[in-house]
Amino acid sequence: MSEEKSLNFIEEIIEEDLKSGKHSSITTRFPPEPNGYLHIGHAKSICLNFGLAKKYGGQTNLRFDDTNPTTEETEYVESIKDDIRWLGFAWSNELYASNYFEQLYGFAVTLIKKGLAYVDDSSSEEIAEQKGTPTVPGTRNRFADRTMEENLQLFADMRAGKFADGSKVLRARIDMASPNMLLRDPIIYRIKHAHHHRTGDNWCIYPMYDFAHGQSDAIEKITHSICTLEFIPHRDLYNWCIENLGIYPSRQYEFARLNLTYTIMSKRKLLQLVNEGHVNGWDDPRMSTISGMRRRGYTASAIREFCDRIGVAKRENLIDFSLLEFCVREDLNKIALRRMVVFDPLKVVITNYPEGEEWLASENNPEDPAAGHREIPFSRELYIEREDFMETPAKKYFRLAPGMMVRLKSAYIIKCEEVVKDVNGNITEVRCTYIPESKSGADTSGINVKGTLHWVSVAHAVTAEVRLYDRLFKVEDVANAEGDFKDHINEASLTVLPNAYAEPALLNDTADDRYQFIRKGYFSLDKDSTPGKLVFNRTVTLKDGWAKEVKKG
């Protein structure tokens, strides 16, 4: 059976264009503004733009849309490049809208000469007023009557720095009565005496998005300029510029941006979280930034798979976070090394086990025999998870309880004989016996137990810091929730366990490794780790059928 995947609407357009001969190959672009870090929403756009070019044998430019020097920085340029590379994509050309400032200036002069642009001295308030409303046409002011020569001179003077910020703008002359507000003589150049991260102080006038983006596309001969829905009304202006400038006819297509439950997808809000200290930087593992997710332990292939599964369409959407979690688990399950780590220890003493130790083999990954085995020390005193013992077991609980037997992973079956408590009645120790014939891999005991626990030998345990993350927001649809988005921050999104007990094999592992702490979740080494101190981030929990059972009651 063929399992050809159906095409999304953009792929359909491209295939038609290729088939009809409109284009012989395609060129796309990813056009970030370097004013913040990339997030998972950008990943969707990156996968789309680069993925299309890859699929149809075209190319993709990385173009920084750097037309607003007051918000843009080189730091962001570097992080964006890092993130795209990490996601697994290679751009054909690294470009900047600021490369085209001279050309763009020329385009503006062309418009002036054609009588299609004029310098306006009005304040932004006046311009807004004259714009009218969606139902009331706007009006032109006296500046619109300036001669071509006057406009040319004034625009040159603007460039020469003769005017203060905000004192003049260049406007395209289109239609003050257009039902599309963007066509009511839009501002295309404004004065900003600001230092630009690439052009320095060469310019004090900068083009607006609408007078830079489409032209940049045209200059680069972008065949399919793909952007998000909010740019739909801009398309008329995009085309107007192309037609009146007579430049390469790039075409704009719009798709619905990604929204994810329990997260925000706005650079402005993300920046706020960073600046106000709600998180520890752009790469905080709780952030929906690419760098945050990377630090958290997400793999690039999981993110690509996610972007593939969510599809591309024009309707607004809010994707279940669980789909992202599914994609990471699916990937990590295949590659993560299994290790045993106890988060909240309860001591188990095996009363019939001799002094000393033995080393037991345990598979690194049951899904991948090629991953091999490691040796784990076993001894008389162990730690198990406190939640894996119940003095009076709940129904369907098949972990350790008085008189009950469980398997210790890769080791023996033990039976709980006695519970030791302190003066306050807190359980301090559980005393068990083990069944020597039940050794893992050589079990002749004939005993079947339902539960298998992870454990660590007390004498051999190494301590590690473990950071557990929960969702950053408490509501599903953060962007549309009542009140300020910060009202919905989950104060318990980070739990630090300073002293978890880990099997010693973890000491030898390296930063690139992914782990599954058995029965606990997927983890990866954090950059805060030092030779003397291991720090792990929980990428995602394991699916927890027991927790579900407990919740049902």
Next chain:
RNA sequence: UGCCCGAUAGUAUAAGGGUAGUACAACUGAUUUUGGUUCAGUAUGUCGUGGUUCGAAUCCAUGUCGGGCAACCA
């Protein structure tokens, strides 16, 4: 009440006039030395109303609902 975009299970996304399918989520069960994985199965859907047609999610009309548009942001 101007213009533009959209509407298919809980969430996404297919079906392009001919059996409404897939994934995630949910629920059952089997397997399991991870209550993981894997496997098998169940339930839930075409926004309303007219029309065209032998036949409509699909075409037409109309209504409803949701979103966007009046930054010297992108």
